[in-house]
Amino acid sequence: MxxxxxxxxxxxxxxxxxxxxxxxxxxxxxxxxxxxxxxxxxxxxxxxxxxxxxxxxxxxxxxxxxxxxxxxxxxxxxxxxxxxxxxxxxxxxxxxxxxxxxxxxxxxxxxxxxxxxxxxxxxxxxxxxxxxxxxxxxxxxxxxxxxxxxxxxFEPAAVALHGVRRSGLRDGETVAVVGLGPIGLLVVQLAVRYGAGEVIACDPSPSRRALAYQLGASAAVDAGELPPGTADLAFEAVGAERTLRDCLDATRRGGRVVLLGLGGMLAVDGFALVNNEQSIIGSVGYRDCHPELIRLAAEEGMDxxxxxxxxxxxxxxxxxxxxxxxxxxxxxxxxxxx
The missing domain is CATH 3.90.180.10 (Medium-chain alcohol dehydrogenases, catalytic domain)
Incomplete structure (x- = not known):
């Protein structure tokens, strides 16, 4: 073969x-x-x-x-x-x-x-x-x-769904998604499905920002243009120190950041992380996600x-x-x- x-x-x-x-x-x-x-x-x-x-x-x-x-x-x-x-x-x-x-x-x-x-x-x-x-x-x-x-x-969608589950997303929360590759775009789609009140998508590519709108994003902005301190929850889907800082800056005090991107050593401001009581959550792969994705496709028509x-x-x-x-x-x- x-x-x-x-x-x-x-x-x-x-x-x-x-x-x-x-x-x-x-x-x-x-x-x-x-x-x-x-x-x-x-x-x-x-x-x-x-x-x-x-x-x-x-x-x-x-x-x-x-x-x-x-x-x-x-x-x-x-x-x-x-x-x-x-x-x-x-x-x-x-x-x-x-x-x-x-x-x-x-x-x-x-x-x-x-x-x-x-x-x-x-x-x-x-x-x-x-x-x-x-x-x-x-x-x-x-x-x-x-x-x-x-x-x-379904495999990349499972990565996105597991990340959304790990995030503890609650109804009505404001979500920022930084990096609109396949995983980031699927996070946008699934965050909307699971109750996000507002989803702000961030990427330097105009075509990817346009697709994020089609998938349900409330706003789509260029890199570095996320409004500071407004998100309850942010997803980092790039794997870079700069975009992790963007996520932390965009997230309110007491907020959460989920790491989905594959990066090496990432430096953070420990004082700011503690004083803002922010949480950084790792998410790897998925578990028990495929049955739900099959159901969403078969019963709800999600594409x-x-x-x-x-x-x-x-x-x-x-x-x-x-x-x-x-x-x-x-x-x-x-x-x-x-």
């Missing part, structure tokens, strides 16, 4: 790879769509960051070179021994979190904090391929009326595909996917169709 394989920074090759039948507890999925995530861009640009080198990941058993892609959907092609509840032909969304099921956090239901934290497509083979073999616990069957294109966006700007074939994943996303602000979410 054809797959986009990561060998190193700026070295992703679309090539023929061998794939065996699914083992015990596994399912083979014919991939319909796979999104390119900001995490994938980090790995392409200057990785490895999360991709295991040399020492295999304890749950996947894989190390580089491996197949990228963790935002995907498809159709069950083959079912391994011991798998119940799935059969060939089932349309599925993939929740690509690895979990051991044995550590304290897994036993508490917090599987996104598993001691063997990881994702198919970063710590194991993923969905930028014609076919993927996955643990069956990663799959969610889709009801009629929910498309495979829509299902490919998360507004962020999709292009669909490219697998053979064009480097030029039309990675390179394009790194060199233009006009693209937001690129889906690859193997």
């Amino acid at each position: 054809r797959a986009a394989v990561w060998y190193g920074a700026r070295d992703v090759r679309v090539e023929d790879v061998k794939q065996g039948a699914p083992g015990r507890g596994e399912v083979a999925v014919s991939v319909a769509y796979c999104g390119i995530c900001g995490s994938d861009l980090h790995e392409y640009a200057d990785g490895p960051h999360a991709i295991p080198i040399g020492e295999p990941h304890p749950e996947s058993g894989r190390a580089a070179p491996l197949t990228l892609g963790h935002e995907f959907s498809g159709t069950v092609a083959e079912v391994g021994p011991g798998v119940a509840g799935f059969r060939p032909g089932d349309r599925v969304a993939v929740e690509p979190h690895y979990r051991c099921g044995r550590c304290a956090r897994c036993l508490a239901g917090e599987y996104n904090l598993c001691r063997h934290f990881g994702f198919a497509g970063l710590m194991g083979d993923g969905g930028l391929a014609e076919r993927a073999v996955l643990p069956s616990y990663m799959l969610h069957r889709l009801p009629d009326g929910v498309s495979l294109r829509q299902a490919a966006v 998360f595909t507004s962020i999709v700007t292009s669909v490219v074939p697998l053979d064009d994943v480097v030029r039309g996917g990675f390179e394009t996303l790194m060199n233009t602000m006009e693209e937001i979410k690129v889906l690859v169709r193997p």
